[in-house]
Amino acid sequence: MSIALQLAGLALLVLAIALAIPALVLFVEIVAALFARPHGEQEGTAPARPRFAVLMPAHDEAAGIAASIATILPQLHSGDRLLVVADNCSDATAAAARGAGAEVVERHDLSHRGKGYALDFGVRALEGDCPPVVIVVDADCSVDAQALHRLATRCAEVGRPVQALYLMHAPPGAGLRLRIAAFAWIVKNRARPLGLLRLRLPCQLMGTGMAFPWELLRSAALASGHLVEDMQLGIDLAMAGAAPLFCPQACVTSVFPSQADAAAAQRTRWEHGHLSVIASAGPRLLWRALVQRRMSLLALVLDLCVPPLASLVLLTGGFAVLAWVLLLAGGSALPLWIALCALAAVALGVLLAWRAHGRQIVSLGELLAVPAYVLAKVPMYARLLRKRQVDWVRTKRDRGPD
Numbered sequence: 001m002s003i004a005l006q007l008a009g010l011a012l013l014v015l016a017i018a019l020a021i022p023a024l025v026l027f028v029e030i031v032a033a034l035f036a037r038p039h040g041e042q043e044g045t046a047p048a049r050p051r052f053a054v055l056m057p058a059h060d061e062a063a064g065i066a067a068s069i070a071t072i073l074p075q076l077h078s079g080d081r082l083l084v085v086a087d088n089c090s091d092a093t094a095a096a097a098r099g100a101g102a103e104v105v106e107r108h109d110l111s112h113r114g115k116g117y118a119l120d121f122g123v124r125a126l127e128g129d130c131p132p133v134v135i136v137v138d139a140d141c142s143v144d145a146q147a148l149h150r151l152a153t154r155c156a157e158v159g160r161p162v163q164a165l166y167l168m169h170a171p172p173g174a175g176l177r178l179r180i181a182a183f184a185w186i187v188k189n190r191a192r193p194l195g196l197l198r199l200r201l202p203c204q205l206m207g208t209g210m211a212f213p214w215e216l217l218r219s220a221a222l223a224s225g226h227l228v229e230d231m232q233l234g235i236d237l238a239m240a241g242a243a244p245l246f247c248p249q250a251c252v253t254s255v256f257p258s259q260a261d262a263a264a265a266q267r268t269r270w271e272h273g274h275l276s277v278i279a280s281a282g283p284r285l286l287w288r289a290l291v292q293r294r295m296s297l298l299a300l301v302l303d304l305c306v307p308p309l310a311s312l313v314l315l316t317g318g319f320a321v322l323a324w325v326l327l328l329a330g331g332s333a334l335p336l337w338i339a340l341c342a343l344a345a346v347a348l349g350v351l352l353a354w355r356a357h358g359r360q361i362v363s364l365g366e367l368l369a370v371p372a373y374v375l376a377k378v379p380m381y382a383r384l385l386r387k388r389q390v391d392w393v394r395t396k397r398d399r400g401p402d
Helices: 003-034 065-073 091-097 117-129 147-158 176-198 214-219 230-238 261-292 296-305 309-328 334-358 370-376 378-388
Strands: 053-059 080-089 105-107 132-138 160-170 210-213 247-257
Touching: 003 176, 003 296, 003 309, 003 334, 053 065, 053 091, 053 117, 053 147, 065 091, 065 147, 065 370, 080 091, 080 117, 091 105, 091 247, 091 370, 105 117, 105 261, 117 132, 117 214, 117 230, 132 147, 147 210, 147 247, 160 176, 176 214, 176 296, 176 309, 176 334, 176 370, 210 214, 230 261, 230 296, 261 296, 309 334, 370 378
Parallel strands: 053 080, 053 132, 080 105, 160 247
Antiparallel strands: 132 210, 160 210
């Protein structure tokens, strides 16, 4: 075997191990979720419900914000607040929110755009009447009954951020591609964090349905235009010793945009943002977790380094082809075997997640269309290599309330 072939084999072996780690993490999380209690791991007597504020950032959400507010107001008690931040709006969002019964502040700063800036503005507006807990809910979401009570109570109990179960549903009559996206969302936002909860480990923040102790949120670095500001905030808080916990007893839901361009733009923002966080924060988090010997932080960075499901399948499958080519050229078979084991772990994990959570969304036969769904995302990942999206862009919503 030539030196060049040996070096190529060594490089592929390192890459194979690097890809096998997120595949194994995904598999372990999904398997652990199968042994979780139906409503999570919370035990014991909960403390008294604290006073809380719901903070709702909104940008051009006039069409649907009243429906979201209508799911929140019945859950508020005397002393609670609902504050809508109408952020750089060009429509009647502020008027619609006031008409629906919310307290509203308006922000106008076109040079600083993004949800993080809106959240920071809202936190400053709350400072005159500081609640013990602040719950962030997006303006296109519906909040299940008792969800706010459960989030606020759990947050007060643990003194850390608490993340609700956040689900996105495909609209009625949606095509297969959107329903597969909804299933992938369940894997990411339900199965995986439920497995982490079963293992008594922290989870990522998901952007909505997030409860924070007031003092923790007030001191957080919120003002940014990061594509996935929620994920970055969760990392920052975990590094400060306050990693988020999952609360599946509380559920917040929204609906995928039915327009193909809007849905594609939304997924591009999420996936480009996620992959950029892996590249920028992953090594730093891993180093700190190892140096400080913090198991919770190590678990969080391992979970963070699991890329979006489609990209994980694409990367692992593409690598298996490269390893097969190396084998044909006379190289080692080990990288190929590792890649095949990683693919098997991902496939089995997805199948187990489908059996537990996805049968009502896609049939088993439709699940076999996942490779076509993955291949359809190749252009999006190609854009990531050519020109990564760095600016926050609001997703176009369907007209009318969700």
